[in-house]
Amino acid sequence: MDDDSRRARWDEHMDMPLAVASMVFLAVYAIRVLAPRLPEIWRTLDLAVLLAAWALFAVDYAVRWWLSGQGLRFVRTHLLDTVVLVLPLLRPLRVVRVYETVQRRHGKPRLALHARVMAYAGLSTLLLGFTGALAVFQQERGAPGATMRTFGDAVWWTCSTLATVGYGDVVPVTPMGRLIAVGMMAMGLALLGAVTGTFASWLLQTFSREDDDERPPGD
Incomplete structure (x- = not known):
């Protein structure tokens, strides 16, 4: 299996998990901001979930970088992915790709x-x-x-x-x-x-x- 096929299969498998992680990140972040007086144990749990979501994005970025074989050029050619990894507030944008993923899997016209x-x-x-x-x-x-x-x-x-x-x-x-x-x-x-x-x-x-x-x- 060539690198392009492996990368395509990885993207197909990760689209939905990353979209779910984006929504979980947004929900937990909203709770953290709008409910600042939560007990410390819940705030610690919120932080753990935020870090776990970031870790999933980091793993996805690292794997796609490795599969691309582009070295540092991958950062320049995937600026949006790089910015999403660095800036947490942009992670919910991954949800936008859910529609394309669902349509591809069901073979429906877009x-x-x-x-x-x-x-x-x-x-x-x-x-x-x-x-x-x-x-x-x-x-x-x-x-x-x-x-x-x-x-x-x-x-x-x-x-x-x-x-x-x-x-x-x-x-x-x-x-x-x-x-x-x-x-x-x-x-x-x-x-x-x-x-x-x-x-x-x-x-x-x-x-x-x-x-x-x-x-x-x-x-």
């Missing part, structure tokens, strides 16, 4: 390209928005001069940031909160551009097909 792009961008926005709100709230809660006093404030700030509105009524004041905000702004612009660009392309193709259908033969 959505059209435009629909897939918009669906993936929408799901990514929801996942990143929720994890971003958790991360910012964790940093801002109790900070001197903070305007983000509740998780609802964090969700409101996240929505306005991802939508590139930026009302300015709720803003992060801590250095780490602002660093997370910069990342949220960049991702908001990228996702918004992907959705609007794909939607515009779909409209152009639809109108072009309608014009072709209405054009008399021979024109």
Whole structure:
């Protein structure tokens, strides 16, 4: 069995476990942020689950690096995987690949390209928005001069940031909160551009097909 086949089989077997680990990570992280007064034994268990999820991602990354045979070039050609491994808040994005995995295993037709792009961008926005709100709230809660006093404030700030509105009524004041905000702004612009660009392309193709259908033969 060649390396490409082994890598494909590994990816097929790991897609679902990594997606489950992503959701477990998100759930445990949410509990850790939103329920800070849990007994110490439960907080220790939460931390153990978070570390276990990271370990699974690390093992997957290491195996795929080894199977690729690319050496350090693997890091450059798999930047998203590298960033997901380093930045825990991006791990829930693995859930986006569940649809493709299920469709491949059942041999069902996939959505059209435009629909897939918009669906993936929408799901990514929801996942990143929720994890971003958790991360910012964790940093801002109790900070001197903070305007983000509740998780609802964090969700409101996240929505306005991802939508590139930026009302300015709720803003992060801590250095780490602002660093997370910069990342949220960049991702908001990228996702918004992907959705609007794909939607515009779909409209152009639809109108072009309608014009072709209405054009008399021979024109």
